[in-house]
Amino acid sequence: MKPFYYLLVGGLSWLLLQACREQYEAPIPYEFSGQTGSGRFTAPVRQTMEGVYTVTDGVGEFGAQVALKWTYVLNGADTTHYLSIFSGNEAGFFNLENDRSVDSLVVRGYWRKLVNTDTGLARLALRTRRNGQLQRFTGTLAVGDTLVLEGLYGTGTASPDQPLTLTYNRPLNPRPFAILAHRSGGRTSDLLSVSENSLNMIRLASRLGATGIEIDIKFTKDGVPILYHDNLLNLRLIQKNGLEGPVEEYTYQQLNTLVRLVNGEKIPTLEEALETVLTSTTLNFVWLDTKYDGPMDKVQAIQQRFRQRAIASRRDLRIVIGLPTTQAADAYRALANKENTPVLSELDTAITRSLDARIWAPRWTLGPQLEQVRAMQAEGRTVFVWTLDEPKFIEQFIQESNFDGILSNYSPLVAYYHYVDQ
Amino acid sequence: MWTNKQMRLRLFLLLLTAAGASRTTHAQATSTTTDSVTNRRDPYALVLTVGGGLSYYPAFIGVPPDVDQVAINRSGIPATVRLMWHPDHRLRIGLESGLVPLYNYRVTAAGEQARVAVSTIPVLVVFSMPLAWLSGTERSLARRLSVSGGTGTYIIRSDLSYRGDVNASRLSIGWMAAGAYTQPIGRRFRIATELKWYSITATSDAVFTLQLQAVWRAFTW
Amino acid sequence: MTLHLRSGGSALLLGWLVFCGSVALAQRAARPYEPPADYQPGIYFPQAPRPGEWRKSIGLIFTSTPPEITEEIRLLVPAIDVNLQHGLSKNWYLSTRLQTQLVQSNLALGVRYATPVTDKLYAGLGIDGVGWFGALAIKDVFNSQAGGLEAIPHATLGYRLTRDLQLTFRTEAIMDLYYRSTVGPLAVEYDQRRLNGVAFTFALEQPFYKQQHVTLGLRAAYSNFNWQFWSLYDTFERDFFYPQLFFGFIL
The missing domain is CATH 3.20.20.190 (Phosphatidylinositol (PI) phosphodiesterase)
Known part of the structure; x- marks a missing residue:
């Protein structure tokens, strides 16, 4: 019986120590370029993009709707723009920047949930839906067009592979707050x-x-x-x-x-x-x-x-x-x-x-x-x-x-x- | 081959053991019959333990960034005192305090030497038990071995010397665990050696100490 | 429903496996149960009180606070800890436990089964239903109340080292059932059933002075939510370590 007890005490002690030692970390899996400007996301495009979006792909992770807002930081006379997406699910948010490696309206960055340590990469392209068809967004919206952010997100440092689709629904609540x-x-x-x-x-x-x-x-x-x-x-x-x-x-x-x-x-x-x-x-x-x-x-x-x-x-x-x-x-x-x-x-x-x-x-x-x-x-x-x-x-x-x-x-x-x- | 000196030392220790054991036989004979279902109260005692020895700090030591000529010292000389109540059963309870160095380091920061020394004064409630109680006498190893655990407050002192002196302190909760061997040398006196681990929660400090202790059964009633 | 299994879940599983192994060994021994000659009082040790007998204890339990929740305030928070147990049969007994800090309290009602495995080794299973409640009304600070329900199934191994010393190891799963909090007229409710965390308890029970027996132990809870800190409204979906020290007099 003695080896059995030793095994029991040893095993449980080890598990207890493992449990006590857990350190939580949520390192950002993305490095921002920090380049000034906003590339193809000109001021009118940024202004048009801001709003409440309906989530179609990715509801389980980010909830049924999200809010999109552009912000910027200043470095002297230069500005660097970032797109933030706010989710009601587990205090989630995205921080994204203009993807300068492509010749289209694409943002990339990371997402994070503040209540836990979940994080991952994301890459989204801005398109318009016209007559049910997704098209490249040229910078102006025709009547009946709907903005759609479409792309992928991933978990941790893994390449994004899960679909994420956000469809413009309405403007942000304008009430000062x-x-x-x-x-x-x-x-x-x-x-x-x-x-x-x-x-x-x-x-x-x-x-x-x-x-x-x-x-x-x-x-x-x-x-x-x-x-x-x-x-x-x-x-x-x-x-x-x-x-x-x-x-x-x-x-x-x-x-x-x-x-x-x-x-x-x-x-x-x-x-x-x-x-x-x-x-x-x-x-x-x-x-x-x-x-x-x-x-x-x-x-x-x-x-x-x-x-x-x-x-x-x-x-x-x-x-x-x-x-x-x-x-x-x-x-x-x-x-x-x-x-x-x-x-x-x-x-x-x-x-x-x-x-x-x-x-x-x-x-x-x-x-x-x-x-x-x-x-x-x-x-x-x-x-x-x-x-x-x-x-x-x-x-x-x-x-x-x-x-x-x-x-x-x-x-x-x-x-x-x-x-x-x- | 043992030298004469080693032989003499071993003989001395053997005699000490035998003398201590013979002097305590009477008291042990009483306590071996001690059991919670009997209605007799055996003597209580207050036991004072004073010890000193060496300490070693095994935990991570953070040194400020961008400094040169880093010299770290993880060892020190601790001194502790413990007052325990030995009731008529195995479990003992008491208080412990002392002064335990944790670590110190010297660095050169911005061209000037900085010195940081960290030490602690534990103020702990301690529980202790000999490994054997109902069986054997103090001749048996198990009765001489004991384990202790404690919790309470640590006063952590931090002394900085860098462009002025700062002698600061703070409090933290913490824990203690120890194992000891006690050698009887008289009716009221023992000597003991104790390996002890102190853990301080708020500052993530931990230190081992190895001490030689004098144990005095100060009061019995 | 969210499950936070990780290492805690593994420990729980191991606890059950150990319990099952112990029972299997007991089966192999196949000896009829004889009550030990020296029946020592115990609250944690998995041995049912004699049928109709009451066992009680009163003491204190101290909980260490995790810095993520209490930040720079690191304390051993004390609570009064009262246990009451009643033997139903040779193996079955009821247990009640009240922990209170007056402004917040936790009452556990449970049923337990305990059986000897060998002369010295005992094993037990049980489940506690837990209700907790806290209310704070402090001018310009709090107008809040909260309460909740939990279920805590547990497996226990006890080893009677000698006639005077009983060791107990218990593994618990802490299941959240219901939570409600009010702030002024506003209220939030969570009725999701999920594994909130696990806890491991190591207890010593022995005579202390004269015929007085005591319980001395450590409980290491590793959980997402701890009822004692409801008023801090922590929002972390992360498990924190709550070491607890308890000391009680068995009355």
């Missing part, structure tokens, strides 16, 4: 290719559907405002290096030299982050979440400087200081001059009114709070809700509540439910 991405675009725990609160994540945010971002502000020991969420240097955010303890105990130079975020980026300063928003993205809202104790004047000065630059460059960009606690509210009240310092209050309606915050942002776990939301909106305030990730609740909040925007780690999902909402 803020799709705010948490921690500058998404959480590190969602296994995105870039780290939360990093410059690369800010550049990625609009491709994930965001129209604005929330970033977390802390101070280094020598008073430099940086983007970092946790109180401590944590392995969920940074690569292991032996440095522990509160981030405020380290100088900027120490952090800049010795610390890297989990995907290898440096911890950015607030100024670097706002510079990136202003010069590289089309984001129109930045929520500076106050994760520090103490005076707010340094953050206010940076906020005002970048607001002035945005105005000077005719950018539609709101930069607001988030007040999540009464201590933060007190720090705001203590500012010598509150002119040109828009704030967002996460506190109750009475405090929000007393602060004269133009934006109120309650937690989503309090529900739609229809009466309070309408009252605050009637006073000219904008109302956002945070941080909502549960897919079915996102759908219900968009359909049944009256918020002006949702802060979420799943901006592709918020984008999907907003754009397909009728």
Whole structure:
């Protein structure tokens, strides 16, 4: 019997260790060229393409309908365009770019589902359906023509071999709505290719559907405002290096030299982050979440400087200081001059009114709070809700509540439910 | 061929063993009859263990990127103290703490030397059991061997010297597992050697220690 | 229905195979069952209480939190752990288990079959129906409730090492049956039946002081959803590791 027991204990221990050791990863199977421009996808073509599409092939993987939207990032005067497809199925999305290797309207890239690690390659060609026949799209739609994106998708790094057909159904929901991405675009725990609160994540945010971002502000020991969420240097955010303890105990130079975020980026300063928003993205809202104790004047000065630059460059960009606690509210009240310092209050309606915050942002776990939301909106305030990730609740909040925007780690999902909402 | 010195050492250890065993025979004779279905309460004891030895850090050590002249040290000298309650059955419970070095490294970053040293102070609840209890005496190997496990809080200290000094610390939950051999040398004293594994959850740290311990049965009632 | 089998499923399968093998070995031994001379109390050990007898324990169970869900907060979350078992026959018994943190609780009701395989080796099978419920009403923070149903079939092997020490190894499959959560007037419901995860438990049961017996063990749950963290509304379709430490006094 003894060998039997040894076998039993050994086998089960091995299986347990295997289970404990599983590491989840979702590496992007596609490398973007990053070339500027959009090739044959001219501005009219891009504008025509945007809309809600019915999925015919690929329903099981991506749901019955998807939303298509073009975005771009800036590099000086140059722009690089990307096509995003938002799926309601498991927070799925596609990031695609113009395929310059062919002489037709073709996009290629990858897809990913944020709730799990599913990912794969995709290649789609833009065509028109005329009298039931698919034809090459020449750039203009005749009456009765329907746009169709047709191609293949695959799983992992395998060549795409599954059919995917998307047929234009209707325009995107035009109602203004803020799709705010948490921690500058998404959480590190969602296994995105870039780290939360990093410059690369800010550049990625609009491709994930965001129209604005929330970033977390802390101070280094020598008073430099940086983007970092946790109180401590944590392995969920940074690569292991032996440095522990509160981030405020380290100088900027120490952090800049010795610390890297989990995907290898440096911890950015607030100024670097706002510079990136202003010069590289089309984001129109930045929520500076106050994760520090103490005076707010340094953050206010940076906020005002970048607001002035945005105005000077005719950018539609709101930069607001988030007040999540009464201590933060007190720090705001203590500012010598509150002119040109828009704030967002996460506190109750009475405090929000007393602060004269133009934006109120309650937690989503309090529900739609229809009466309070309408009252605050009637006073000219904008109302956002945070941080909502549960897919079915996102759908219900968009359909049944009256918020002006949702802060979420799943901006592709918020984008999907907003754009397909009728 | 053994040298005289080796012979003397072996003889000394043999005598120690025999003396320890003979001194504990009476107490063991009582405890071998211990069983949960009897209605008798045998003596309880508080046992203090103090140990020191060597540590080795087998886990991954992350070194900052873009640095030169990397020198890593994975070993150190740990010291721990443990206070255990030995009730009248096999299972024992107690607390453990100490100072355990994890690792340190030196690098040259941007032309200047940086030094990082990481250590921990465990504060753990410990459960321990001898392998044998109802049978044999302390002469038997199985009664001298024990296993321990624990959980609790680790205070992780990180000392950085690079363009200024930072002495930071944080807390983490963690685990401990150990196996020990205890050699009786008197009525109240034992010496023990213990191989121990500490695992710290939040910082993904793990360290082995091999310790020589003095075990003192401080209080019996 | 989504099945998350992977290595956990393999372990479950192996658990069943081991159980079947044990029963087969017992058959070969073909000896009539005789109750052991030293009947030691146990909650996990697969041995039915004597018919009509009640067994009870009270203790604490600590659950380690995965960083993906609780982020920088890494704790051993405590819960009160109460067990109650009632012998029906030589082999069959009922079990009830309540775990509670007051604002959220989990009640398991189950039926178990246990049989000796050899003098020292015992085996058992059982299934627990689990209902859990949590409610949080905190001004400006929560107006949420959630509840759900799970089924947990399990196979158990117990080994009586000596007269005073019982070792138990249990393999569980955690099946989700139903989930409902409300936030203000909004509600979501999932009634999909799926394998949520697996768990492996290793428990020691023995006397501690005087006639007091205790249970000390580790449970390694590897699952997609853990009821204790419902209020964090994790959305990951990924299995996380939830190590649990439990310590209980058998009353």
